[in-house]
Amino acid sequence: MEKAADLDYLRDYNDALVVAIARRSGVFDRATIAAGTGLTPQAVSKVVARLLAAGLVEPDGVRRTGVGKPTTVYRLIPTSRYAIGAHVARRTLRLVLTDLVGEVLRTIVTPLPEDFTPQHLLDALAEGVATLADGCRAGRLVGVGIGMVGPLDHAEGVVRDAHRLRHWHDVPLRDLAAERLGMPVLLDKDVTAGVTAEAWRRGTTFRDAVLIMVESGIGSGLWLGGSAYRGAHTNAGEFGHMVVQLDGPRCVCGRRGCLEIVHDQARARGDVDAAARVLAVGVVNLLQAIDVDHVVLAGADLLPHADAYLGAALAAVRAEVPRVDWLTAEVTTSSLGTDVIAAGAAMEVLNEEYGPLTSPRTAAHA
Amino acid sequence: MEKAADLDYLRDYNDALVVAIARRSGVFDRATIAAGTGLTPQAVSKVVARLLAAGLVEPDGVRRTGVGKPTTVYRLIPTSRYAIGAHVARRTLRLVLTDLVGEVLRTIVTPLPEDFTPQHLLDALAEGVATLADGCRAGRLVGVGIGMVGPLDHAEGVVRDAHRLRHWHDVPLRDLAAERLGMPVLLDKDVTAGVTAEAWRRGTTFRDAVLIMVESGIGSGLWLGGSAYRGAHTNAGEFGHMVVQLDGPRCVCGRRGCLEIVHDQARARGDVDAAARVLAVGVVNLLQAIDVDHVVLAGADLLPHADAYLGAALAAVRAEVPRVDWLTAEVTTSSLGTDVIAAGAAMEVLNEEYGPLTSPRTAAHA
DNA sequence: GGGTATTACGCAACAGCGTTGCTATTCTAG
DNA sequence: CTAGAATAGCAACGCTGTTGCGTAATACCC
Numbered sequence: 001m002e003k004a005a006d007l008d009y010l011r012d013y014n015d016a017l018v019v020a021i022a023r024r025s026g027v028f029d030r031a032t033i034a035a036g037t038g039l040t041p042q043a044v045s046k047v048v049a050r051l052l053a054a055g056l057v058e059p060d061g062v063r064r065t066g067v068g069k070p071t072t073v074y075r076l077i078p079t080s081r082y083a084i085g086a087h088v089a090r091r092t093l094r095l096v097l098t099d100l101v102g103e104v105l106r107t108i109v110t111p112l113p114e115d116f117t118p119q120h121l122l123d124a125l126a127e128g129v130a131t132l133a134d135g136c137r138a139g140r141l142v143g144v145g146i147g148m149v150g151p152l153d154h155a156e157g158v159v160r161d162a163h164r165l166r167h168w169h170d171v172p173l174r175d176l177a178a179e180r181l182g183m184p185v186l187l188d189k190d191v192t193a194g195v196t197a198e199a200w201r202r203g204t205t206f207r208d209a210v211l212i213m214v215e216s217g218i219g220s221g222l223w224l225g226g227s228a229y230r231g232a233h234t235n236a237g238e239f240g241h242m243v244v245q246l247d248g249p250r251c252v253c254g255r256r257g258c259l260e261i262v263h264d265q266a267r268a269r270g271d272v273d274a275a276a277r278v279l280a281v282g283v284v285n286l287l288q289a290i291d292v293d294h295v296v297l298a299g300a301d302l303l304p305h306a307d308a309y310l311g312a313a314l315a316a317v318r319a320e321v322p323r324v325d326w327l328t329a330e331v332t333t334s335s336l337g338t339d340v341i342a343a344g345a346a347m348e349v350l351n352e353e354y355g356p357l358t359s360p361r362t363a364a365h366a
Numbered sequence: 367m368e369k370a371a372d373l374d375y376l377r378d379y380n381d382a383l384v385v386a387i388a389r390r391s392g393v394f395d396r397a398t399i400a401a402g403t404g405l406t407p408q409a410v411s412k413v414v415a416r417l418l419a420a421g422l423v424e425p426d427g428v429r430r431t432g433v434g435k436p437t438t439v440y441r442l443i444p445t446s447r448y449a450i451g452a453h454v455a456r457r458t459l460r461l462v463l464t465d466l467v468g469e470v471l472r473t474i475v476t477p478l479p480e481d482f483t484p485q486h487l488l489d490a491l492a493e494g495v496a497t498l499a500d501g502c503r504a505g506r507l508v509g510v511g512i513g514m515v516g517p518l519d520h521a522e523g524v525v526r527d528a529h530r531l532r533h534w535h536d537v538p539l540r541d542l543a544a545e546r547l548g549m550p551v552l553l554d555k556d557v558t559a560g561v562t563a564e565a566w567r568r569g570t571t572f573r574d575a576v577l578i579m580v581e582s583g584i585g586s587g588l589w590l591g592g593s594a595y596r597g598a599h600t601n602a603g604e605f606g607h608m609v610v611q612l613d614g615p616r617c618v619c620g621r622r623g624c625l626e627i628v629h630d631q632a633r634a635r636g637d638v639d640a641a642a643r644v645l646a647v648g649v650v651n652l653l654q655a656i657d658v659d660h661v662v663l664a665g666a667d668l669l670p671h672a673d674a675y676l677g678a679a680l681a682a683v684r685a686e687v688p689r690v691d692w693l694t695a696e697v698t699t700s701s702l703g704t705d706v707i708a709a710g711a712a713m714e715v716l717n718e719e720y721g722p723l724t725s726p727r728t729a730a731h732a
Numbered sequence: 733g734g735g736t737a738t739t740a741c742g743c744a745a746c747a748g749c750g751t752t753g754c755t756a757t758t759c760t761a762g
Numbered sequence: 763c764t765a766g767a768a769t770a771g772c773a774a775c776g777c778t779g780t781t782g783c784g785t786a787a788t789a790c791c792c
Contacts, residue, residue, distance in 0.1 A: 002386070002570060002722070004403040005379045006750060007778050013371045014779085020368070030740080037370035043779050045742070068739025069787040151693070160692070204368060208598040222656070229590055231657025232574040233693050238654040243647050246611045246628070255650070255686050262612070281609050284621070288604040289655060290588070291597025320621050326526070327517070327599050356368070358724070372779055373749050380750085396769080409750050411771070428759095434768025435758040734792090741786075749778070757770075762763100 003360040011050075013357045014039065018047050019056065020356050022076040023101055024203035027060050029071045048074060055080050056100070056354075078103060081354070082136045084129055085346030087190065087339075088112075088121060088148035090164065090216060095128040096342040097135070100350060102201040104336065104343050106132055117167045122180050129181055142353050143184035145345030146177065147193030149217070154234040157187045163217065186348050190341045191237045192228050195221030197336055197344030198296050199228075200351055209294035210286055211334070212239065212279065213341075214302035214309075218260045220286065221344075223294075227358055228348075244281055267301075276309045280316035287321055287329055298334040298341075306333045369726040377416075379723045380405065384413045385422065386722050388442040389467055390569035393426055395437045414440060421446050422466070422720075444469060447720070448502045450495055451712030453556065453705075454478075454487060454514035456530065456582060461494040462708040463501070466716060468567040470702065470709050472498055483533045488546050495547055508719050509550035511711030512543065513559030515583070520600040523553045529583065552714050556707045557587030557603045558594050563702055563710030564662050565589045566717055575660035576652055577700070578605065578645065579707075580668035580675075584626045586652065587710075589660075593724055594714075610647055633667075642674045646682035653687055653695055664700040664707075672699045 017037055022028050030048065034041045051057045058077055062070035078099040087094040095108040108128050113120055125144075133141055151160040157174025178185040188196075195211035204226065211221040218240030222229040230236055240260030241253045248257025249265060259282045266275035283295055295313065302309050313331045321327060334340040383403055388394050396414065400407045417423045417440075424443055428436035444465040453460040461474040474494045479486055491510075499507055517526040523540025544551040554562075561577035570592065577587040584606030588595040596602055606626030607619045614623025615631060625648045632641035649661055661679065668675050679697045687693060700706040 002383055002403065004383055004405045004409075004750090005376050007376070007776085010371050010373070010376050010749085010778060017368055017370055037368065039370045040780060041740080042742075042781080043370075046779080064788075066739085067737075067789045069741075071740070153692070220655070224590060224595055225593075227591075229656070232659035232695075233657055235693060236655065236657035238657075241654045242608075242651040243610055244612055246614075246644070246647065248612075253686075278612070281612065285608040285651075286655065288607045289586070289602065289652065290595070291599055291602035291604075293598035320619075326519070327601060329598075370779090373747085376749060376778085406751060407769080408752080408771080412750080430759075431768085433760045433766075435770075437769070736791080737789090739786100739788080741784105743784085744782085746781075747779095750776095752775075753773090755770100755772080757768100759766105759768080761766080 005360045009357070009360045014043070015047055015050060016355060016357050018044070018051065019076070019354050020204050022051075022057060022074070024205075027073050027075040029063065029073050031071065076100065080140065081142050081350065082140050083142045083346035083349040084132050084144045085193070085342040085344065085349070086125060086128075086144065086146045087193075087342035087345060088146060093121065093124050093128065094339070094342045095125075095132060096339055096346060097132040098343055098346040098350075100354070102197065102343065102347050102350070104339050106135075107339060107342070108132065115166045118171050118173065118176065121173075122176060125177060126180055141183065143186065143349040144177065144181055145186045145188065145193065145348040146173065147188055147190040147341045147345035147348075149219075150189045151233075151235055152187060152189060154186075154188050154192075154230050157185070159187070184349065186345070186352060188228075188345065188348055189219070189221070189230070189234065189237060191219040191221030192230055193221070193342075193344035193348055194298055194334070194340045195223045195296065195344065196228055196348050196351060197340050198294070198334065199223045200344075200347035200355070201335065202294075204356065206294060208290075208292040209296065210290070210292050211296040211298055211340075212283060212302075213299040214263075214279070214297075215299035216301070218263060218279070218282075218299075222290070222292075224290065224292070226356065239282060239286065242282060242285065244278065244285070272305045272308050273312065276305070276312035277316070279309060280312040283313050283331075284316050284320045287317065293329045295329060295331045296334050297332070300338060303333065303337060309333075371726045375723070375726045380409070381413055381416055382721060382723050384410070384417065385442070385720050386570050388417075388423060388440070390571075393439050393441045395429065395439050397437060442466065446506065447508050447716065448506050449508045449712035449715040450498050450510045451559070451708040451710065451715070452491060452494075452510065452512045453559075453708035453711065454512060459487065459490050459494065460705070460708045461491075461498060462705055462712060463498040464709055464712040464716075466720070468563065468709065468713050468716070470705050472501070473705060473708075474498065481532045484537050484539065484542065487539075488542060491543060492546055507549065509552065509715040510543065510547055511552045511554070511559065511714040512539065513554055513556040513707045513711035513714075515585075516555045517599075517601055518553060518555060520552075520554050520558075520596050523551070525553070550715065552711070552718060554594075554711065554714055555585070555587070555596070555600065555603065557585040558596055559587070559708075559710035559714055560664055560700070560706045561587030561589045561662065561710065562594055562714050562717060563706050564660070564700065565594075566710075566713035566721070567701065568660075570722065572660060574656075574658040575662065576649075576656070576658050577662040577664055577706075578649060578668075579665040580629075580645070580663075581665035582667070584629060584645070584648075584665075588656070588658075590656065590658070592722065605648060605652065608648060608651065610644065610651070638671045638674050639678065642671070642678035643682070645675060646678040649679050649697075650682050650686045653683065659695045661695060661697045662700050663698070666704060669699065669703060675699075 220239035245257030251258035426441035586605035611623030617624035
């Protein structure tokens with residue numbers, strides 16, 4: 001059953017709202033927040049007082065706009081909080097340290113043994129996290145996010161059957177890592193982490209988006225209505241296994257004519273442009289189905305040919321989406337490059353703690 | 367900028383939560399609500415007092431569970447509120463009157479002239495609404511919902527370019543109808559209304575769902591994370607215009623091999639089973655992309671062959687979705703038949719006023 | 733330089749939310 | 763008939779955002 005809302009939720013909701021505005025605009029003042037949120041200036045003062053006490057914001061001088069007492073300007077302190085993100089790939093563990101606004105401060109890439117076990121990963125994770133946490137002042141490190149291939153269960157924090165990874169069946173990785181690292185841990189699909197990275201950095205105007213990732217498989221991370229969308233079983237985003245060619249070549253998943261197999265065959269014969277066009281068809285399919293207005297391209301197998309993929313996607317979106325004026329979609333490559341998954345895993349932690357609240361949370365938090 | 371939350375929001379949130387529970391279970395008691403929501407019994411008493419004052423619930427006797435004072439049982443009064451829903455199709459206007467729990471009480475079907483104008487529709491609407499409103503006690507009729515083909519703008523209440531309807535470009539239908547009818551009006555795509563009907567009737571466990579509608583075109587209504595998902599431009603659900611056959615036959619939309627054209631060609635040659643199999647491929651595609659756990663089939667061109675479509679979809683879901691135990695999806699036909707769109711339009715009105723709150727609303731409401 | 737209008741800010745009192753403490757009610761069990 | 767137990771509700775409380783109003787700081791006018 002859903003949880004009810006109380007005064008703590010109310011307070012946290014409004015605090016998070018102000019943090020979101022501060023994050024987007026960098027500096028802010030009382031009157032602007034009041035006008036934008038509908039809060040009274042007095043209420044904004046109370047919110048700002050709480051954020052000052054938490055060390056998240058600080059005064060940043062005054063602004064003289066004309067007659068009257070000058071406006072006090074505040075700014076978010078990016079280094080007031082840190083988070084660590086992990087991207088677990090088939091042969092490497094990529095770790096990043098980010099600050100509160102989603103800037104990547106340090107990156108560590110560690111090789112993982114073939115068919116690595118949970119123990120292998122936990123060891124590598126512990127070592128890397130210790131290294132990255134070294135530079136953070138005590139209490140400023142919020143937690144660790146882990147992004148990896150599914151299927152997995154985000155709510156339970158359990159890896160169900162990570163694709164092409166032996167030793168990874170029903171592993172409660174979130175709780176194992178939380179115990180080993182001694183701090184909060186989140187577990188999510190790589191693609192969902194990736195789209196969270198874009199969303200956290202772009203702010204609240206980035207409400208409906210998809211991140212397409214081509215990297216040993218083709219997946220998509222969904223950001224719908226202002227928050228990550230994972231589906232009923234944390235299994236949304238199996239974008240590569242949508243059939244685009246009835247009776248086409250057999251895919252590893254068992255179906256025929258999946259976008260992924262058609263794409264991979266084009267790539268295998270060296271025809272990047274054809275592969276990009278196939279992906280572009282899938283992108284337009286997704287736009288038709290869920291009508292997002294931001295498409296972000298990413299992944300180690302895509303970025304080396306970013307121009308080809310971006311060009312094909314842009315052309316397809318322009319040509320094939322009914323070109324009504326108000327029906328626009330922006331297509332870009334990720335601003336974070338190969339760090340996007342790890343950085344997004346970190347930002348899932350930040351988003352959990354400081355992001356806009358959706359519905360009342362079950363667990364209490366500071 | 368997002369709106370802040372205040373005490374009114376807090377109250378409405380918890381009131382709506384209790385209404386949702388009452389709607390699902392019919393009868394309820396203080397202790398069960400308290401346990402499920404995390405509210406104290408005292409807080410639940412206050413909520414119930416407000417709902418009693420609003421006339422939404424009434425005492426329904428007591429339950430003796432053993433020692434101690436018996437529990438007071440309450441029940442939702444289905445007839446305490448009504449809503450009217452309109453399904454605007456190409457040649458007909460279908461109107462339904464529903465009660466608070468989503469039961470269809472009366473249905474009126476009115477023919478519409480070919481290439482009907484906004485004025486035609488408003489006249490027919492006013493007459494039908496007057497007839498249906500006649501049986502409702504004053505103050506119990508919440509409003510009117512209108513479901514029709516897109517593209518349209520739900521937030522603005524404007525019909526942009528209704529497909530295959532002349533005279534319907536940038537028509538502010540919501541405000542026109544609200545003025546004419548003298549009550550609140552909502553405007554939404556037919557498919558979104560349809561899935562809202564299922565969601566309202568099934569309760570809060572129905573969180574992630576898609577309604578597939580085959581009726582002069584193929585569309586889908588999305589219910590994601592417990593609320594309707596309309597996309598960035600109210601254009602989500604153009605399910606029929608997803609390419610399933612690269613270089614296939616040319617579709618009216620300009621692309622090649624859209625699900626809709628492939629499906630329609632199969633139907634045109636009388637091969638319902640083949641058409642159903644094509645649709646089933648699209649259903650599995652959607653499951654892969656957004657991982658819903660409920661699929662509802664509807665539409666005037668589907669329901670006469672419900673068995674074929676349902677069978678094909680069930681077979682495809684069972685055979686083609688990776689059959690992990692925890693990855694299940696239910697496939698059914700709509701329980702409302704041809705009334706589903708009109709009924710859903712009515713339930714959008716109920717959902718707006720009495721459904722679970724998501725984020726703080728902009729406009730104040732009673 | 734001094735007065736005044738203007739804008740910003742915060743203390744204090746307030747209404748309303750869920751919470752807590754406690755009492756009254758109403759049942760079963762003996 | 764009494765004791766025990768569970769429910770219901772009144773009253774006080776802490777906290778939220780809100781309102782009223784006094785104070786501070788500036789530009790502008792004379």
